[in-house]
Amino acid sequence: RGQRAHLLQLADAGTPRYVYHLPTVRARARALAAIKPIDQRYYAIKANSHPAILQLLEAEGFGLECVSHGELKHVFQHLPELSPKRVLFTPSFCPRSDYEAAFALGVTVTVDNVEALQRWPDLFRNRELWLRVDLGRGEGHHAKVRTGGKDSKFGLPIARVDEFVRAATDLGSRVVGLHAHLGSGVETAQHWRLMCDELAGFARRIGSVHTIDIGGGLPIPYSAEDEPFDLDAWAEGLAEVKALHPAFRLAIEPGRYLVAESGVLLSHATQVVEKDGVRRVGLDAGMNTLMRPALYDAWHDIENLSRQGGYAEAAFDVVGPICESSDVFGKRRKLPVSTAPDDVMLIADAGAYGYVMSNTYNQRAMPREDVIE
Numbered sequence: 001r002g003q004r005a006h007l008l009q010l011a012d013a014g015t016p017r018y019v020y021h022l023p024t025v026r027a028r029a030r031a032l033a034a035i036k037p038i039d040q041r042y043y044a045i046k047a048n049s050h051p052a053i054l055q056l057l058e059a060e061g062f063g064l065e066c067v068s069h070g071e072l073k074h075v076f077q078h079l080p081e082l083s084p085k086r087v088l089f090t091p092s093f094c095p096r097s098d099y100e101a102a103f104a105l106g107v108t109v110t111v112d113n114v115e116a117l118q119r120w121p122d123l124f125r126n127r128e129l130w131l132r133v134d135l136g137r138g139e140g141h142h143a144k145v146r147t148g149g150k151d152s153k154f155g156l157p158i159a160r161v162d163e164f165v166r167a168a169t170d171l172g173s174r175v176v177g178l179h180a181h182l183g184s185g186v187e188t189a190q191h192w193r194l195m196c197d198e199l200a201g202f203a204r205r206i207g208s209v210h211t212i213d214i215g216g217g218l219p220i221p222y223s224a225e226d227e228p229f230d231l232d233a234w235a236e237g238l239a240e241v242k243a244l245h246p247a248f249r250l251a252i253e254p255g256r257y258l259v260a261e262s263g264v265l266l267s268h269a270t271q272v273v274e275k276d277g278v279r280r281v282g283l284d285a286g287m288n289t290l291m292r293p294a295l296y297d298a299w300h301d302i303e304n305l306s307r308q309g310g311y312a313e314a315a316f317d318v319v320g321p322i323c324e325s326s327d328v329f330g331k332r333r334k335l336p337v338s339t340a341p342d343d344v345m346l347i348a349d350a351g352a353y354g355y356v357m358s359n360t361y362n363q364r365a366m367p368r369e370d371v372i373e
């Protein structure tokens with residue numbers, strides 16, 4: 001709201017347009033950096049890979065977590081001085097060429113299956129590896145973002161940890177990091193503490209592990225009814241468990257928490273239509289611009305930025321221009337009854353998994369991006 005005039009001005013230059021407020025990213029980064037038991041912080045760049053955000057988080061002491069050769073190239077293109085020691089590569093079912101590129105760059109490589117070691121022994125010989133395990137359960141805001149348990153493609157089942165360590169040892173390699181990420185948008189603060197405890201047990205058994213990485217997954221309050229994540233309770237839990245396992249360095253790799261609240265999606269209303277008693281406002285942004293509502297039924301607050309305060313309200317469905325019935329940002333949302341074509345509409349908390357997941361379906365243009373310093 002404090003940036004309303006500036007946002008309206010940016011919208012004039014063309015929509016749909018994502019805008020990121022860098023001071024918000026910096027504030028979240030510093031809140032996490034203040035948490036004592038955490039020794040290493042990585043930012044999962046898949047959430048938002050805008051160069052200004054990567055540069056800001058690097059300057060705040062974050063390493064970067066990448067999942068593809070494309071993300072690795074992007075990171076080193078925009079941060080050419082970055083030490084590869086500060087980069088994690090955590091792929092899933094990637095081609096051999098991605099691992100080759102990652103080893104050539106000298107970044108830390110995470111593996112999550114025995115079959116890769118068996119199929120490409122030359123590739124994994126004499127390496128220091130991190131191992132991603134599946135602790136047998138998934139958590140998160142939607143079934144599509146839970147990354148643990150039998151139905152999930154991620155992570156080595158714990159029953160095969162010994163087999164993995166043997167295979168690695170036979171290749172002259174060592175498991176020096178142990179990682180788990182069981183889902184995204186997890187509401188229970190105890191989740192990470194428990195994970196840390198379980199991972200420490202396995203790390204001790206493996207013997208060569210120095211770092212435990214408890215993944216990302218921190219939630220943000222998308223609606224006024226959501227409780228903000230209790231960072232203090234989270235930190236206390238981690239401190240307790242860290243005290244039990246002081247031998248290991250503790251790492252995290254959040255994405256959403258750092259960037260979601262910094263970003264808004266600006267669009268213009270195109271048409272306002274009433275059909276069978278339902279009022280709809282159409283935007284020039286669609287499910288191709290921000291996929292989260294269509295993909296996960298995700299909630300994002302929606303506001304009419306052109307008409308703020310004191311307007312009589314009515315319920316509108318907020319839709320886009322894509323030829324699919326899932327192209328809906330929100331149903332029965334309260335908006336000024338006078339909402340009209342050309343009004344600037346704002347979709348909130350769109351800084352994570354927004355632009356990075358956008359596409360040109362229906363031959364619609366990609367959104368633009370701006371940052372506010």
Ligand code: LLP
Pocket residue numbers: 044047065090145147181183184185215216217218253254255256257292296352353
């Ligand atoms: N580490 C790994 C290995 C991951 O797979 C992910 C996210 C993260 C860290 C960061 O998770 P975060 O802190 O952002 O929850 N598109 C979905 C989220 C997909 C998350 C994928 N992996 C959404 O919009 O909700």
